[in-house]
Amino acid sequence: MSKSPDEKYKDLIDNEEIADYTYDPSMKYQLVLVGEKPIKTNFIVDIVKDLFFSNKGVMRLAAAYFFLMVLILRKNFENPVKFSELVFIKDISLSSIIINVFIIFAALSIIAFTFRKKIVTDAYFFIACLSYYFILTLWKNNNAYYSIGVIIILSIFVGFVLKKGYLKEISNPKKRTTIVIISLLFFAYVVIIGGLTVCRYLIYYSSCFDFGIFAQMYYYMKETLLPNTTCERNELLSHFAIHVSPIYYIILPIYYVFPSPVTLLVLQAIIVASGIFPLYKLCKKHNLTNAITICICIAYIATPALIGANFFDFHENKFLTPLILWFLYFLEKKKWLGMYIFMALTLMVKEDAPVYVACIA
Secondary structure, three states: OOHHHHHHHHHHHHHOOOEEEEEEEEEEEEEEEEEOOOOOOOOOHHHHHHHHHOOHHHHHHHHHHHHHHHHHHHOOOOOOOOOOHHHHHOOHHHHHHHHHHHHHHEEEEHHHHHOOOOOOOOHHHHHHHHHHHHHHHHHOOOHHHHHHHHHHHHHHHHHHHHHHOOOHHHHOHHHHHHHHHHHHHHHHHHHHHHHHHHHHHHHHOOHHHHHHHHHHHHHHHHHHOOEEEEEOOOOOOEHOOOOHHHHHHHHHHHHHOOHHHHHHHHHHHHHHHOOOHHHHHHHHHOOHHHHHHHHHHHHHHHOHHHHHHHHHOOOOOHHHHHHHHHHHHHHHHHOOOHHHHHHHHHHHOOOHHHHHHHHHH
């Protein structure tokens, strides 16, 4: 019959191999070797050191400062004076800043103490406040060099907190959590980008070139199955005389059920965002960690080209990215049927699409 840990350690004490042992639910059994003096620590002193005189305390102080800066920037967001100019701070009291930072720091300290055994809240607050501050300043200061500096600084700090293990809850998420995050990214893109493009159309901000062409073309396709327009060359003309894009017929059944230009914009957002799923599968194929997979998927969703292109209304070119990603995935997995299907769909996008397939081949 096997001995319990208590019985084993009592035997070791009898044999003078260890001096003592303690039991901590979070650390299990902690041994004190013979010849070592037990270290007495003060519980309150340890907490004070951990909360205020450590990396966590520095991050909390920085989080409090950047949180206050965000509030100031938001309050003066419509101010034409740039935040980088000295005139911007003429009405800001230094004593008021110090007092408010102290108050925010105290509130964050209470939160940190409350959740100290579960999560390092300071790291999350620090990265969140710093990121939001940078977003606001980038919005106000449209400068390429400043943007590069922001990316470098933010990358350094994120790398620091990850290396220290302060973001362990998200640094290595479980597979189910990863799938949930990627699904949320997909829906966020569809709702935000799709919603904004629809609002853009509803307030008459979309131009005839090119959205008017495609709105009229789909009306003709619904009625006659022919991709005709009258505004592209001032006469009734097939759009395929300009660009050969049979891919348009793939979404025609949905347009037939919901015959509105809004349908085209929503479908476009869904198609572009769907590229996140083959990208996720490619990351798993190459055994990337869940954290890296999430970062890559966020980079895809946040790519300026994929976002900005939606605001030039509806175009078949945007279908290329998700179709090529699916094509690459099935090629990597050597699933030839899926590969040929998505290769054919890619070729249907436009007359120059075979160039992409040829480069991959």
